[in-house]
Amino acid sequence: MTYCVGLKLDAGLVFMSDTRTNAGVDNVSKFRKLFTWEKKAERVITIMTAGNLATTQAVISLLEERLKAPADRAPSIMEAPTMFQVATIVGRTLRECVAEQAGDGPTSESPFGATLIVGGQIAGQKMCLFMVYPEGNFVEASDETPFFQIGETKYGRPILVRAFDKAMRMESAIKLLLLSFDSTLKANLSVGMPLDLHAYRADSLELGVQRRVEEDDAWYAQLSRDWGDALRSAFDGLPEYTL
Secondary structure, eight states, X not given: OOEEEEXXXXXXXXXXXXXXXXXXXXXXXXXXXXXXXXXXXXXXXXEEEEEOHHHHHHHHHHHHHHHHSGGGSSOOTTTOSSHHHHHHHHHHHHHHHHHHHHSSOOOTTOTTOEEEEEEEEETTSOOEEEEEOTTSOEEEOOSSSOEEEEESOTTTHHHHHHHOOTTSXXXXXXXXXXXXXXXXXXXXXXXXXXXXXXXEETTOOSOOEEEEEOTTOHHHHHHHHHHHHHHHHHHHHSOOOOO
16 A cells, blocks of 8 residues: 655645555565656646556656657646646546556556646646546645545544644644654554655745655654654543543
8 A cells, every 4th residue: 555645835735655565464565656857947746656556657657758759749747838737648647557457448446546646836837736536537636625645544634634734834744744644654554664755845946855754764753752642641631531
């Protein structure tokens, strides 16, 4: 399984993914699921992937291949005039890969399916964040739905719903994401370290901070311990139930 989250803030876009893939308890591997492209002062695009590994790798490989020979192929994500068109290209590529792997067309229940988060900004336009489904269609983040999760979403969702604020600082958003991942890591063995991060600042039109949080990261370990202590303290401070 996997877990990826994309947040849309006033200050920018923040992406985080785990790196674990598994085909049974005795076949666990690490693969990158967060990918970035940049044309400085013109556009920045980030894609995160969840689902069948062969499908997601095929999607990224096709997108990369079409960057190298755009004149002979469909428009590439680095030539599309809008982020909506970028999401359309990614969705079309995903649908193509799912159909090829499955043999008789994509469905959301297909074992060859995948879901993607696509975000970024093109010069002169607003930042955008999309979730692309296995069928190739997609939805865009809004004020009412300012973040997307894919993969093993349920364990890390409660803290996002309670604490996320689109006006928060990017540093606070990264801390929030790490706590969301901490809850998921503790509850589900199919999600694993290290974690990949990309924090894009609005209107910068260049790649932001990109970092890998390893298992032995001291700051993350302290954050996890402090969060556990704070939860226990909050629980102990709540009024007792009267029988």
